[in-house]
Amino acid sequence: MLWKELPNLSSSKNYLTELYLNNSLPHAIMLKGEEGAAILPLALGFVQFIYCDNLSKKDFPCGECKSCKQTKNLFYPGFQFVLPKFSASSQKQESNEDDIQLLFYQLFKENIFLSFDDILKEAKGKNKQAFISVQDIHKVIESVSYSAIGGKYNVVCIWHPEMMMPAAANKLLKTLEEPPPQTLFILITHQPEELLPTIISRVQQIHVPLFSDKDIVDYLIDKYSAEPSKAQEISEICNGNLNKAIGILHHFDEYSALLNDFREFARLSIKYDYDGIDQWIKKYETAGREAVKRFLQYVLDVLHHCLLQNYQLNHLIKTTQQEKEFISKFYLYAHSENIPKLYEVFNEAYHHVVRNANLRMLLNTLFLKSNELLKKQNTVSNV
Ligand SMILES: [Zn+2]
Structure with missing residues (x-):
């Protein structure tokens, strides 16, 4: 109920x-x-x-x-x-319209905290405007x-x-x-x-x-039998968003891997190691469009936290311990001068992925632009 x-x-x-x-x-x-x-x-x-x-x-x-x-x-x-819903002006689109409503009823049964984006991710006409x-x-x-x-x-x-x-x-x-x-x-x-x-x-x-962090911890433990320490860690990065917390709990390993992927991305990008970049892109090409979207969204969050670190607003940084350690070094590369531009570049890439851009070309461009932006402040050698 x-x-x-x-x-x-x-x-x-x-x-x-x-x-x-x-x-x-x-x-x-x-x-x-x-x-x-x-x-x-x-x-x-x-x-x-x-x-x-x-x-x-x-x-x-x-x-x-x-x-x-x-x-x-x-x-x-x-x-x-x-x-x-999507436009219902043609017969074909009408079936898409039904899809959204139907999808809502299906997905809501599984997770009452779902967002409209969750439905769009599953919808057939996902690149259209609802x-x-x-x-x-x-x-x-x-x-x-x-x-x-x-x-x-x-x-x-x-x-x-x-x-x-x-x-x-x-x-x-x-x-x-x-x-x-x-x-x-x-x-x-x-x-x-x-x-x-x-x-x-x-x-x-x-x-x-x-929700408070405690609400989220209790919910993850009661409803999904999450380990208390994991529930606690997740609650700290979710800013009171229970839907996000449930998503991370269900894909926890995937979430943890995002930091390693980004660390690798930044390292390759700064060095512009072409072979390494090629391997990295192949992996994400295989993983698919949704994985690229999750990665880009993740980077946008990291950049946001780097900006907070630059402004010494550490108390506002909501991340796992590993992420905190990474940001405490990476903020020297992503600083107040280049973060707005980096943010723009990753945000734009995200929207291109949503609109079905070619992943290889898009990621290559992303490495190139990040290389230009990140190397400007190369004061520490190990990220
Ligand atoms: Zn009743």
């Missing part, structure tokens, strides 16, 4: 339940929080709470009644879930024009409302200005600043905090 599966978050849960139990629920709320905040499972848990038939006994959904069983599968009369169309909004608004069953609410959850097309956003705005009775809109977003100010002014904003 979603509500109980969410570790801690008691202040957010209490706030929401009190709104409901005191009959002070507005017609639209927005759950917002940094990347990694559990806004989606909290919203869906709240839906379960609203529809539960046995609420009077306890302040959380019972998990046993018919309604709880239905909402557990995210299907309930009067409940609508909207998420960004958005919420005016038709999507039109459909849900039409459905909530019927009165809710059994005196309950119609609930519309919109995940990533910042990805609404302008016409969709305007359509939603009109509805929020004259909301249908007994209807609750829940907007779920990490980027509220991307929404129309007129929409923001129509919703009650509820900030959802990130």
Whole structure:
């Protein structure tokens, strides 16, 4: 059951339940929080709470009644879930659209903390732009024009409302200005600043905090039987993002290998050892596009930490001990002058990989550009 599966978050849960139990629920709320905040499972848990038939006994959904069983599968009369999809303008693309929705239901069953990026990674049309169309909004608004069953609410959850097309956003705005009775809109977003100010002014904003390191450690141990020391180490690099923590736990060896790969990349790049570079690239060509993306994302994190080290903001560096040791040396190469450029180069490479660029050419260019940037400050011989 979603509500109980969410570790801690008691202040957010209490706030929401009190709104409901005191009959002070507005017609639209927005759950917002940094990347990694559990806004989606909290919203869906709240839906379960609203529809539960046995609420009077306890302040959380019972998990046993018919309604709880239905909402557990995210299907309930009067409940609508909207998420960004690929364009549905052609028959072929329509099947992609179904893929995203279907994938969401599959992946959510495995991990309630999943991000939209996790879905895109698995989706067939992964290089296309996903958005919420005016038709999507039109459909849900039409459905909530019927009165809710059994005196309950119609609930519309919109995940990533910042990805609404302008016409969709305007359509939603009109509805929020004259909301249908007994209807609750829940907007779920990490980027509220991307929404129309007129929409923001129509919703009650509820900030959802990130998890504490302890929440993450406990969750990894209880749910996945992780070793306490490993759970602790992972929690320290995840900045309260439980989804990231679960991902690292499942691919821990892969994660640890990233540092070695980057250390090697930096060494080869500075020396410009052509044979070594060729071997390195072959390995990643074989590992594939997702592996290259994980590597580039990892390097972007390392560069961020190098910058913190340059500014002596060591207390903000969230890494494993090995990474800390590496950064304490590598920051002499990646320093405040070249990090912005390095960041740009790796970021650009990441976007090219997403857009299906040739991996060999892309990695060769990356070695070349890194060579130019890193050798500028060659003051220490051993990285
Ligand atoms: Zn129930």
